[in-house]
Amino acid sequence: MAAIRIDHLNFTYPLSDAPALRDVSLSVEDGEFLLLCGVSGCGKTTLLRHLKSALTPNGKRSGDILLDGKPLAEISQREQAARIGFVLQQPEDQIVTDKVWHELAFGLENLGVEPETLRLRVGEMASFFGIQEWFDRDTDGLSGGQKQLLNLAAVLVMQPEVLVLDEPTARLDPIAAAEFLRAVERVNRELGVTVILSEQRLEPVLGMADHTAVLESGRLSACGTPKEIAEKLYKTSSPFFAAMPAAVRIWGGLGGHGDCPMDVRAGKAMLRNYTLEKTDFPPAESVAGETLLRLKDVWFRYERSGPDVLRGMNLTVHKGEILAVVGGNGCGKTTALRQLAGSLKPWRGKPENEEAKVALLPQEPRALFTRESLRQELGSGQGRWIEALELSDLLDRDPGDLSGGEQQRAAIAKVLTSSPDVLLLDEPTKGMDAIFKHRFGEMLRALTADGLAIVLVSHDVEFCAEFANRAGLLFDGQLLSAGETRSFFTGNHFYTTAANRMARQQLPEALLCEEVIAACRNVPAPASPQF
Amino acid sequence: MRALHCAVSCAFFALVLIVTMLVLHPAYLLISLIGAAGSLAALTGLHGLGQRLKWVLPLMLLTVFFNAAFQHRGVTALFYLHNGNAVTLESTVFGLCAATMLAAAVLWCGCMHQVLTSDKLMALTGWLLPSISLLLSMALRMVPRVLRCLKETYDAQKAMDGLTGPLAVPRRCVRALSGTVSWMLEHAVVTADSMKARGYGVGRRTHFHRETWGQSETLFGLTLLVLAGLTLLGIFSGSGTEVFYPSLQFSPPTMKNLAAWCCWALTCALPMLIEGKEALQWRRSGSTI
């Protein structure tokens, strides 16, 4: 029997003409792992929220949702609370109480579970997730990944049959995200809990799911195993195909023949069937503009007796370039940016600034907004940026009501009001979907056309490889091998694009899917144009 | 002391604080002060005690001065002020007693702060006022976030608002405050959803805490009960009577009164005894390894 069945669900938000969900029918078997994907604003969240009455938005609706064959409307809130677990996107905001142990107990307290039973269940779940080591801690001191894991555990103590997760890794770095998804996979495999998960970054999760469903503007456009989905999206030339993993995109670019590879290993095997023609890739457009900013042998630590975060860091920023800095968690990327911005002073070495105005966009762009409308925030005289960043329609909105991507753009417009020479971006692509990310990269390029320099620190190797002029790896407090983008990434083994990892034996200089596709010979059919 | 169930430690502190504030007899106050200081030293070390004494001692001086200067009752004049009011022995002694009472109360509060940490206090309030306890726990969780958020917004404003002049800092503070409020309220909506998703409001809540009641709690509770009974019996049978005005009259150190004072002394020594016992147990268990 299907754990969850959605029957011809239609939904329209109040004050809106266009329906957010159109005739969605979907069935999830008991113990299944379903991946729900689609671009931002396609209705993923709206659909998932319909799976729990307490979170269902107001509006006009028709159709049925059945849990174990029984309409959701007939199941009491109390029963739903226990049977359907829900994890939201924001790790930080979901935490209710100040202590880890209390957070784990919160759900069971709400259900009125007696303390003896409660103690046992909490202990069990803490052990399952390895939380016992930080059981005593304040929730505020946890890392983002730990917080999200705690949210997952806090839902699972209630022993749900169905676990719904709405983009749970959007705010996590790739390593924490992978760890979180592994935990979800364990819950599915070892506890047999039905999982319904929505996700932007498909690469790590596509292989875990039994089935994948794709939503396109509120309509279910495809549903099936990941391979079937890849094939269907390719055949229908769906714009969402651009969000597929690199191996799938190359497979599509080569005409979609044979078995669709889902990961780097399979993609590599596929490429062996082709000969990759040696191509002379031009180096990323080198911008040898004047030097605007320079860190020279900079040392920094936060506390006098603490460890050095930066240890003799050297970095130069030229006019009109995009410089990307990649690196693991806690390697000092944000610290380096704040050195460039001048908001932290090094204890040794000196940042040299040739009178360049520097603007920093913090990781949380929300911190920039204090007024009641975007128009007030931006003031006048910013017409050009407002156009370029596609903000004209948003000017009268409250900055707090904007979506993540819109906030990011508005924040850039806001920092540009001080007409800076250097723009520093801290993890700008966090939580963006693949399609918007590409547009965002184009916007950044357009900004550098008039000589603005952009420095971005990011976990997103693919984005940096596509849009940066120069790139470097921050490790052990130093910037290692900052150089022209192509030579930097092709020299790496791990910090490089998936396309490069697949093609490196035959064509070590290729970085992007398009480049690999263009170089492939024995192509049986012309390449598809969607990329 | 920290490992004990919060109910017994709370009962202990309630008893000590009430008796300290109720009985202004010098013997009781002195015992209480010594007990409080010793307990604080046992809990936080001599350094912690010193930190507190740094501002408790001036407070005591102020209290004595305040009473001597503004209270002119009493029959034994020590000297006369220029406005003709007398500084009396009685008001000075009263000041000394009040100062000791205040110091003892503050030191006991210091001990309480060490023993009844926020989650123990929440466990306790949760029993009587579960919603308030949850509210406080939620607020405690928000405090560091709000601080971080205030700092982030302030820094972001500072980096780009270009304000100068004497009003720059207050205006920036207010903008940071205003930005923080709306930012945090946006988060609060998600938190509320997360609460509802986990069944908040579907029925009667239970209240979970990590306090456990074991043998040592029973032992401590019984000891406390006996000592409290004896102490209160002593107080009501006149072992702690004091009259300050018009002239000083205190219960004298008769055998019966001495016995009552001993009970009180034993009560005040309980934290020290427990800490000492725990230290000894720890040392012993260590030596066998």
Added chain:
Amino acid sequence: MSERARTRFAAVLMLVLVPALVLLGSLVWANRRFYLVSILVTILSLLPMLLRFERRSPQARELVILSVMIALAVAGRAAFSFAPAFKPVAAVVILSGAAFGCEAGFLVGAGSAFLSNFFFGQGPWTPWQMLGFGLIGFLAGLFFAHRYQPKRLGLCIFGFFAVFLLYGPLLDVGSVLMVSGDVTKEAIVAALATGVAFNAIHGGATVLFLALAGEPLLRKLDRVKIKYGILSDAE
């Protein structure tokens, strides 16, 4: 009982019954155990509002918004810990009361006093501060909550007097009781006189915060109220 009636009941309890108890206490015990009585009375006077909140099982949205306001007041006190009397706590409490009503104002006031002392040290002064800030929030709700968009001037005047004439003197009297245990007119006058400067700075700071941030913040809180339909006094 309607919200209005309940509010009135609580007001009677706090503004009439509590002083009556103090008076009774002072007569029965003469003036000897005044401090203990006063602390007990203070704690007792906090109870009705707290119990009332318990009885009606607050909604999730109310709880999160109250917790944000409390955290804001506590964080504000911590952020300005370098300047003794210059604190935004009273301003935040007043705005909470003005936006969300008497009960919310009281809870934010009492809660922030209680919690901030976890960071600054609990002591015999805690109940006094709780009552003081709680009363300010309660009165702010009484004066402003039924009006749409209170004026800046009104808020500032209320803020100054609430701090200068209510909170400050209440705590000064509390400290007289703490220090002398025995109340004479001279002692109270002296304590009030020494507190004037401190209370004036505190009141001035409150006015400054209310003048600069009052209206925009109230607009934001009102928006939240309308958007989520919470904590409004209409039932």
